Structures are given as structure tokens and as C-alpha cells.
Amino acid sequence: MNAQVEQKIRQTNQRYLGKFVGKEIPSRLEQQLLQMDWSYPDYMHGGRQKRGMFEPLRATELSEIENRREEFRTVGIEALRAGKVGAILLAGGQGTRLGFDKAKGMYNIGITKNLYIFEQLIENLMQVKDEAGVWIPLYIMTSEKNDKQTRDFFAEHHYFGYNEDYIRFFVQEMVPAVDFEGNILMESQDSLAMSPNGNGGWFQSMLRAGLGEDLDEKGIEWLNVFAVDNVLQRIADPIFIGATILSGCASGAKVVRKISPYEKVGAMCLEDGKPSIVEYYELTSEMAEATDDKGTLLYGFGVILNYLFRVEQLRKIAVKKLPVHIVEKKVPYLDEAGCLQKPSEPNAYKFETLILDMIYMMDNCLPFEVEREKEFAPIKNAVGTDSVESARELLKINGVMV
Ligand code: UTP
DSSP states (O other): OOHHHHHHHHHTTOTTTGGGTTSOOOHHHHHHHHHSOTTHHHHHHHOSOOOOOEEOOOOBOHHHHHHTHHHHHHHHHHHHHTTOEEEEEEOOOOOTTTTOSSOGGGOBOOSSSOOBHHHHHHHHHHHHHHHHTSOOOEEEEEOTTTHHHHHHHHHHTGGGGSOGGGEEEEEOOEEEOEETTSOBOEEETTEEOEEEOOSTTHHHHHHHTTHHHHHHHHTOOEEEEEETTBTTOOSSOHHHHHHHHHHTOSEEEEEEEOSSTTOSSOEEEEETTEEEEEOGGGSOHHHHHOBOTTSOBTTOEEEEEEEEEEHHHHHHHTTSOOOOEEEEEOOOEEOTTSOEEOOSSOOEEEEEOOGGGHHHHSSOOEEEEOOHHHHOOBOOBSSSTTBHHHHHHHHHHTTOOO
């Protein structure tokens, strides 16, 4: 075994890897250990980097958007027609809360007919394609775990009517998971339990996949990044694009009014004077409940993971490191006897970077309010809040047959 790897295993007293010390180690496993970031114990014990000073940031609200609708729309449509806008579907997550063993987008949410999550998202994008009269380049980020099934699924369904020449797939990076004591987990005799590295690395992954040149060749200046699980969102929304371009900001974030001061969503704010996102657990109750003289919550605009980024600025920040977040997940692993365990409760930490931290790195950001009932139907869980059931109801209210 590589001497450095062996030393690390010893130093960190690894429960599942200790048996390889002084012995032959499968080469795939050795490679993974050589490539992994061994600073994870620092993340485990150090927590998240210190945040700056938070202040409220007002959003462009619905009434203002309504007044300037045509102006925004004209600019947005122009940008789309000029081929300056691409869309990025983040589909590399594992969707562990939903408990579906394939890519989340392959989940069938239909009752009276088949309606796959991917299908509904393509339908939403198609509406803008029809409105603008041009195909919008769509880049789909997958992970090593779901790349093949996702590509095959799209091919089998003829890209749900989208022009496949405008669709490109790319794969995100993977990171190992550790148990709550810091022991690196293995998923098989020759592999660590690797999982996707969060949704913050999407631009680096795109560049690594050689898609930076593709953006240049196509002349794409703006990227609309969106989550796989919000089936109601408008994608490449001309009004949002126009408003962001006219604001002069390098990024935009679609936001909804929180349903309560303590709703578990990140809220737009200023951090040390720059637009940023404060996580719900970082808000003190005083901040969470603070209102302006009209009674509007000062930290009351929650992000829905639909952002617009100026490519030029993305390239500038691509070299910067994003903060690492610790996320608790259910991760199957081989126990000391070599038996595969499938935990029913979170048993491991994953180390992820998150797209919301990119906002602070952009020079500025336009928070852009959208109507919750019309644009926010996330599918995180099988039942209850933010579930298949609640999304179906919202789709029906918006006239989509499920
Ligand atoms: P979530 O935060 O809901 O994570 O992702 P998840 O892994 O899909 O689901 P759970 O927490 O295990 O239930 C928000 C968006 O970011 C994407 C997801 O696919 C989703 O669109 N994502 C998340 C990635 O593309 N890669 C990741 O590593 C994580």
C-alpha cells in the first residue's frame, strides 16, 4: 500500500480500513484513498467557517415585477433569442429522503398517466422554448451513481420531445462518507462508500468535462441553474432573465415569501454588505421574527434553488474554494465482518459544497420574488411536507394533469 495512505489510516485509526495496513490493498480502493481530501476531520470538528455580519436585503417584489413585466420580458426574450442563455439541471443528488433507488428525475409522479419528474421539467422549459422560438441549451449534471440510467432514460423517452442536439450531460465529482466517529466507510471490498460532492461544484465539474469551450462556442453569457425536484418552476424564465440583466447584477435568485419565520429554507440577506444566503438555523429568533413597518419579514424571502449566473463572473470565482458543509445521510456500508448494512437512520457524514454559497462570491445578486403557489413544488419526501403528494396538489391547482 502507498506509504502516505498507510500513515493516514494509522493516524486516524480507521476502523474499516485498518485491516489493509501492511497488506495488499485493492488498487481501486488505493486510488480513492490517494485522491481523497484527508482534511475531513478538520471539517468534522471545526464546523462551518465563521459567517460575517447579516443584514436584511429587500427583494424585487411581485408588484414591482408586474409593473415592469413587459420591459423585463422583452430583454429576457432578446437574450434567449440571441442564444445567450443556457440552463443547468442539477440532477446529481441521491434523493435519499424520497427513498427512490434511481435518479430522482425518473420518479413517476403521475396518477392517471405517467408523468416523470424529468418530463415535467422539460415541459416547463419547452414552454419558454415555444415563447422565445429558440431551443435553449440544456446541460444536465449527473453523478457517477446515476449517469448511465439518466442518459438511458432520456434516450428511451426521446428526450421528452426536446431537441437532443441541445442537451449535454456531465458528471459531478464524488467524495467519501465517514461515520459519526470519522471512520471512512466502504461500500464494497474494493471501494469506499462514495457519494456526490454536493451541488456547489457544478461549474467546476462543467469545466472539467470540457463544457467551458461549449459555452464559449455558443456565446452563452448566462446560466440558469435549477434543482431537479421543483416541478412547478419556470426554467429560463424570460422575465427573471430580463430583470437580472437590467439590474446590472452578476446573479439573480428566485425567492418566495416564507410561510413562517422559522420555515426551513435559506433566506436572502446581506453578509458584510454583500448579497448572501443565511441558513434557517443561523437566524436568531430576533432576526427570524423581525419585520419592517409593513409587517414584512426582514429575512422573509426564501431561496428555491433557481439561480441565474453571469458566466464571466463564474469563471472568475471558479478557482475559489467554497465552504464545506457537513450533511447527515443514510449511507450503506460494509461492517467489520464484511456484511453490507443498510441503515434506516442517518449514520454518516458527507462533506458537500452548496450552490447557495456561490451567491456571496458573485459580486451582487438580484433577489426576484415569484409566487409560491405557482413556482414552488419541491419533492423532497414521499409523503407530508414537500412531498410527491403536495407537489401533485400544486400541479393540479396550476392546471397540470397528473
Ligand atoms: P438536495 O439538497 O435535495 O439533496 O438537492 P439530494 O441529495 O437530492 O436529496 P436528499 O437530501 O438525499 O434527500 C437539491 C438539488 O441539488 C442536486 C439535487 O439533485 C437537487 O436538484 N444535487 C444535490 C446535486 O446535483 N448533487 C449533489 O451532490 C447534491
